[in-house]
Structures are given as C-alpha cells and as structure tokens.
Amino acid sequence: MALLEIEGLHVEVEGKEILKGIDLVIEPGEVHAIMGPNGSGKSTLSYVLSGREGYEVTAGSIRFDGHDLLEMEADERAVAGIFLAFQYPVELPGVSGMTFLKEAVNARRKAAGEGDIDAMAFLKLVRAKAKGLGITDEMLKRAVNVGFSGGEKKRNEILHMAVLEPKLCVLDETDSGLDIDALKVVSDGVNALRDPARSMLVITHYQRLLNHIEPDKVHVLARGRIRRTGGKELALELEQKGYADFVEAA
C-alpha cells in the first residue's frame, strides 16, 4: 500500500486556485523531489499536507497511511507521522528548545497510548541525535529558533525530524539560505534518516540539494499542476534548461 496518495487535488487560498489537480503517489521508503519555479504552488502543497488553516481543498483526496488526511487536524497529522521541515522555522521566545521537543515527543507517545518519556532517556536521545548535526548543548538550551542563524535553524529542523521519527518527511526548501558546508551537514542528517519504511517529499528550487539527497523520482510543479515526472536525471536537465518551458507551456 502506498504511504501517500494524492488524487485530483485542487486547493484555493483566499479564493484563488493555487493547486489545480495534483496526482501523486509515494510508496514507503521512496524519496520524491518536487521542483518548480516561484509561485508554482510548492509551499502550498507542503502546507496542505500538514493541515495549515487557510488552505481550502475544493476537490480531490489525500490518503496517508490508511487515513483520510483531509479529515484530520494539523496536530493529528503530525502525531500520525507527517513532519514538515519549515522553510522559515518560527521563533518561540522564552520557550526552551528541549521543552518544546519533549512536548512534541510526548504528544506522539500519548497518541500511541504510551506514557511520557523519561527525562533522562529523552536527554540521551536528543544529545545522540544532536551530535551528528553539530548541535551543541548550548544551542539546545536556547529558546526555539531565537537568535539562531539560518543554518542553525535548518539543522534544528532536522534534529526535530530525527527525534520524532516521522513516516513522511516534507522538506520545504530546506536548502534555502544554506552555505555549502551547512548544506552538507543538513543533507547528511536527512540521509541518515532514509529508511525502507520512511518516505520523503523534498521541495526545492535547485538541483544542488538533490546531489546530496538523491531522489527516486523528480516532479516538476508549475502553475498548479505536476507537468512532468522523471528520475533524478530530470533534475539535471532542469538545472541546464530552467523552468522556462513549463512556465510558458499551456
């Protein structure tokens, strides 16, 4: 059974149709990349998947891991295993990163009928995952995303993902604002999470991220629809030709 099945999805934002009939199937363990120009609806797709308010589905369906996703609230989707790595991670002043992450872990455990995680076990888990991402104890103590550099924010997103172990990772322009070294660290972090039971949807403008995170399939999203699907070589082709064909066509 596919992990994610999107059929004929139409989405409006403030009365304007942004997604105009998306079909997408992701099997467990697959990594799909969605590429496309600005304004093509890439971020909209990520928000619809994670259940953000203000994104109105006017037609179509999304099935995730046996659930009718559109019937679920944002927090229910998260505990069911959908993770969105934000393009712009949000600052939460005064909220300690550890407290935040612990609440997220416990929300998941609660949904699974388990008790709260032991404080020591949690600390150990986070430290182990943080190490590979070059996240120091000092960073963990800070308030969520407050005073973080662009690279630190993105690494922190990957830390959340590593600790929460979702079934579907949606990476929304995770490469934006990263220098080459940071890109490497983040990509390594993502690759470490590749697993036959875990799928990924990588949204990006640029091919360079896909050098590090190799996709099984590449889709071109333009003007609200998937215009073309291919293997990883499609990304290289786009890098050379740009999106001009897709923007002008139809």
Next chain:
Amino acid sequence: MAATADTVRQVEDVTGGAYKYGFVTDIDAEIAPKGLDESTIRFISAKKEEPEWLLEWRLKAFRQWQRMAEPNWAKVNYPPIDFQDIHYYAAPKKKDGPKSLDEVDPELLATYEKLGIPLKEQEMLAGVVAVDAVFDSVSVATTYKKELEKKGIVFCSISEAVHKHPELVKRYLGSVVPVADNYFACLNCAVFTDGSFVYIPKGVRCPMELSTYFRINAENTGQFERTLIVADEGSYVSYLEGCTAPQRDENQLHAAVVELVALDDAEIKYSTVQNWYPGDENGKGGIYNFVTKRGACRGKRSKISWTQVETGSAITWKYPSCILQGDDSVGEFYSVAITNNAQQADTGTKMIHLGRNTRSTIISKGISAGRADNTYRGLVRISKKAEGARNYTQCDSLLIGDKCGAHTVPYIESRNPSARVEHEATTSKISEDQLFYCLARGLSEEQAVSLIVNGFCKEVMKELPMEFAVEAQKLIGISLEGSVG
C-alpha cells in the same frame, strides 16, 4: 463562658450600655447582620477580644472612610458596590457553601481535575467542607511551628499576634499603608477580620517558605484580610500567598492590605498566585479584588521583591509597591497578569525612591484574551535626595484574539538629575505562524498557547519558588483554555 461575659461588658462599655444597635442580644451570633456602622466595628472588635487601642484605631479608620470617595481612576468597570449589603463578620468555619461537589460549578471541577488536585482537597477549595476536616493540618502546622519557634520566628494569625505580640503589632500596623491611604485600605483598617503576622528576628534566615496555604485555610479569614510581615536587621524570609487552585468564595468584595517592613540588610520575598473565581464567561459571580500591598525598605541595603501571578478574579485592582527609604535598598516587582473572557485587571506597582543609590526593577507581563482588559499602571518616583537612584522597567503585553485590550500607563517623576530611569514596552500577538509551527510538531492548540504564553512570562516565572512555579505554569495554560480558535 467568661470570654462571652467579657465581650458583653466590652460592648456595654463602648456603647455606653445603651445597646442601641440591638447587637447585644446577638452577641453569640455567628454572623454579623448586614450593614456597616460603628456598632459593626465594635462588634467585630469585641468578638475578637481586641484591646482598646485597636478598637480606637478601627473606629478612627471608619470615620475617615466615611468621608472618602470610592476611586474611579482605574480602567475597570463594575456596578456600584452596596457596602451596607455585606456581612462584615462571620465566625470561622461557618460556611454557606455548597453541600456537596454536585452543587459546584462543573467548570471549576474540571479545572481541579486538570491541576490534579485530590478529591478531598477539591471539597475544601470549593467550600464544601472546612480545611480541618480534610487533611491532617494540625500535625502539619505543629511540625512547622516547632521548627520556626526554635529560631524565634513568629508566624501566626494577626489576631493572635495582637494578643501575644502587641508591641510589634502596635509599632508596625499601619506604618506602611497609612489608615487613610486609600478608600479600600481604609475600609480594611476598620473591618479587617484576620490574616497573617510574621516576624523574623535579627540575623535569622527563615529555613522554609512560609505559606498561607497551611495557615489561612485553617480559618475563614474572610474578605478583609490583613497581613503584616516584619523582617528585622539582616534577616530573610520568603512568603507565599494564595494557591493555584481556583478558590470559591461567597464574598464578592475582597479588600486586603499587606504591609512589609524590611530593616537594615533584611530581605523579604513575597510571592502570590491569585486565582480566585473569575465568574462565568460574562464575569457574573466573579470576585472583585481591591488590594493594597506595600513594602517599606526602611533599612540600609534592604530588599523587597514582589512576584505575582494573577489569573483569577473578575476585577483585579492591585499595585504592590516599594518605598525605598534606606540607602542602597532594592525593590523588585515581577508580575504576570492574565485576563480572559470578561475579566478586568488594572495592576502595576509604585517604586518610591527616597534613599541614595536605591535601585528598582519592574518586569510586567500582561496577557489578554477573550473580551478582557488588562492595564499596567505604574509609578517610578525619584525624590530629590535619591542620589544615584536607578530604575529599569519593562512592560510587555500579549494579545490573544482581536476583542481584548492591553494598556500601559507608566508615570515617571524624577527630581534628581543623577537618577537613571529606563522604560521599555512592547505589545505583541500570538502569531498564526507560531501556532501552526507548534501544531505541525503535534502539539494541541491549547498546549501551543500555554507554551507560548509561558515563554512570554519566563522572566517572571523564574522568580517564583520552584514548587510554585511548576503549578503556576500549568495554571497559565488552563486560564487561557478556549481563548484561541
């Protein structure tokens, strides 16, 4: 019955034997008839077997109060209070409360549930049973008392202190908040029923947090509470008032007075969690809390620190203040005030700098949700002689939803050119981005709001004693339930 005979005689004395108010036949009554005149005050004083000087003090206050007008400068609205429609004395333990938990507002019970309060304690808080029927408070209090006595610390009800330590009470009562200070404080002077008294001897560091939770609940202190804390030279005390569980009270009007006195090198830390019944969604039945709290840093290098978390009451009118008289003395005010639904809070502080090199810090966090109004009102006054005085004020307001209000009214008066006064203020809203970020990590909307608001209040929460802080954090979340979405 000697005591009763005594009181009859006292009443006879003070009323010239005329019994014209008809109280005497009722001297054994458990409750004073509604209404307020001099005979009410004589009745209270007689019931409490008070010395003559205290009765005179009360009467003087009452006469002054009659000439005063209710203040109307605060940004709060409420129907006129009929001061003749109140019982000013009710014997301890007599409760007109509900007969069982079945009669208690289910929302209140749901809150107890969330705070994890045991059933027996719920009954006590909801006023179903008296505290001494609940836990073994006698043994707790006894253990407590013995340890304090060893150090010479006095911690008792103010009525008890009037009899056992009259010289201390006489010297300090009304010395920080003068009788005619303001309308509600003056009324309190006339009719106060009970409250706490604390005296920490020279050089003694109080070994535990003194909590009203154990003391006050042992008696029905009523709506006109009076607290006096004196820290002698070089002593330290941390005092906790209130409790996080919402307390029901049949008395709608509360007008308490708290006076703190810190002598040379003494420090008083006073923490409050106020969570009185705020009323229903429209504020109906909620408590009016008009309280006067003031601390005098009389001694050199003394320090008084107020920390408050205000989440309850329909109306809060409260300005815990510091008079920084001693050179190098320090005043602090850390406040979180949350208003939801129809609640109104007008709260802040006054820092009066009189001594040299006096310092004060004000951190105020106001949170409004629903249709609530939240006002910070503060005064920083630097007198001519307060050479080198410094103040730092930070007022942050957080709005949840678009029907609530936040107001900041800071007054700064500086008469000394060497003083340094800083004021920072911000107003923000919980953003949709922040909420969604939390939801996308699996947190519920209520968890998200609680987390964000607690983050906003962090600088204040860290000033609370540990055990209080954990409960207060939970309370903040609960106070704001249903405020989003």
